[in-house]
Amino acid sequence: MPNPKGNPQNFEPAQPKGSELLTYQLSFRVTKEMKDAVKAKDDPPEFCRQAIQKALDEDV
Template sequence: MPNPKGNPQNFEPAQPKGNEPLTDQLSFRVTKEMKEEVKAKDDPPEFCRQAIQEKLDREK
């Protein structure tokens, strides 16, 4: 019978992919189409971080 409280590995924090820890959150509105396209990516959070960083780098 499965554990109703979940798998202990699910409670471990995700490992950051970069050098800096990912401690803050950012929330914004998008169209339904944009959300669906982003969710279809292999790693949606990393895709969004890279897209935002690219835009920030271009504006410097």
């Protein structure tokens, strides 16, 4: 019988992919088309971080 409270491995904190800790959150509104396009990516959060970083680098 499966454990109704889930797998204990699911309770482990996710390991960050980069060297910096990702401790802050940012939210903003987008169109449905933009949301669907981002969600279709392999790693949507990393895609957004890279896109924002690229825009910030170009802005300076």
